[in-house]
Amino acid sequence: MENTKEIEQNYQHLVESLPQNVxxxxxxxxxxxxxxxxxxxLGQKVFAENKVQEIVEKYPLLPKDIRWDLIGHLQRNxxxxxxxxxxxxQSVDSEKLLMEIDRQAKNCNxxxxxxxxxxxxxxxxxYGLELYEAKEIFEDWLNGKFPNIEITGLMGMATFTENETQIRKEFTYLKQIFDQLSLKKKLTTLSMGMSGDYQLAIECGATSVRIxxxxxxxxAYNL
Structure with a gap:
């Protein structure tokens, strides 16, 4: 399949361009x-979807050693x-959502x-938390409020623009928050950057890119 060949070439080129720590x-x-x-x-083991329905449909059809991440807005129900x-x-954008994840995780042990x-x-x-909300949630978690949750890092989406200065400012801001929270407990994942801006995100300190x-x-969405 020509399409598959092109995907393989894209993937290999991308992997070669990424630093080992990203x-x-x-x-x-x-x-x-x-x-x-x-x-x-080709060796990729981490995939992400932004809709629950799609991830639920694909999960049973693919190898079980894939790590599936959710990156889209998640409804509590x-x-x-x-x-x-x-x-x-990756997309925890409210305390109420975190509480529901914690509750459901407990049910699954x-x-x-x-x-x-x-x-x-x-x-x-x-979507997203304001800085004060994120700090409050992180402090509560450190104090044991969400025992079935492990906060491993932060995620952010930059403004959809070609203004590189604007994007860099937003990524730098997220990295600063990441460093602030890491002083209280070391975080490992700073997820920022997509196909159009991942190289800039890496320059600004991303440890994970969503491509x-x-x-x-x-x-083509209208197929």
């Missing part, structure tokens, strides 16, 4: 399991559908890794 999260949303399998066969197998929920999503973009449509179209190409 984790690649392959964003497979809207792409079929055949394409995901092709990238998996859908937590139960992914809680028993999800790798990391497991501890679930999460990232706190910080609002760094100027766009109103972007979809640079691997899989653009998906």
């Amino acid at each position: 984790e690649l999260v392959a964003v497979s949303k809207t792409h079929p399991v055949e394409m995901i399998r092709a990238v998996y066969d 859908k937590v139960k559908h992914i809680i028993d197998f999800i790798g990391t929920i 497991r501890k679930v890794n999460v990232l706190l999503q910080i609002k760094i973009a100027e766009e109103e449509s972007k 979809g179209s640079a691997i899989f190409g653009h998906r």
Whole structure:
């Protein structure tokens, strides 16, 4: 398949360009399991979706050593559908959501890794915690409020713009928050940067990048 060949070339080129200390999260949303399998066969073990329905449909059809992350806005009533197998929920954008994840994780007798999503973009449509909210949640967690949760880091989405100065400012801001919280307890994951800005994100300190179209190409949503 020509399409698969192109995906393989994209993936190899991307992996070669990433520093060893930066984790690649392959964003497979809207792409079929055949394409995901092709990238998996090249050695990729971490994939991400932004919709619960899609991740639930794909999970049983692919190898069980894949770590599935959720990167899209998560509604509390859908937590139960992914809680028993999800790798990391990167998009925790409210205390109420964190409470529900903690409750469902207890029911499954497991501890679930999460990232706190910080609002760094100027766009109103972007989700995320304000700085004061993130600090309060982190302090509560350190004091034992969410025993079935492991906060491993932060996630953020920059403004959708070609203004590199703006993007750099937002990524730098997120890195500063990451460093502040790490003084209280060492965080390991700073998830920022996508296909269009991941190199800038790495310059600003990202330890994890979420890349979809640079691997899989653009998906036609009206198929």
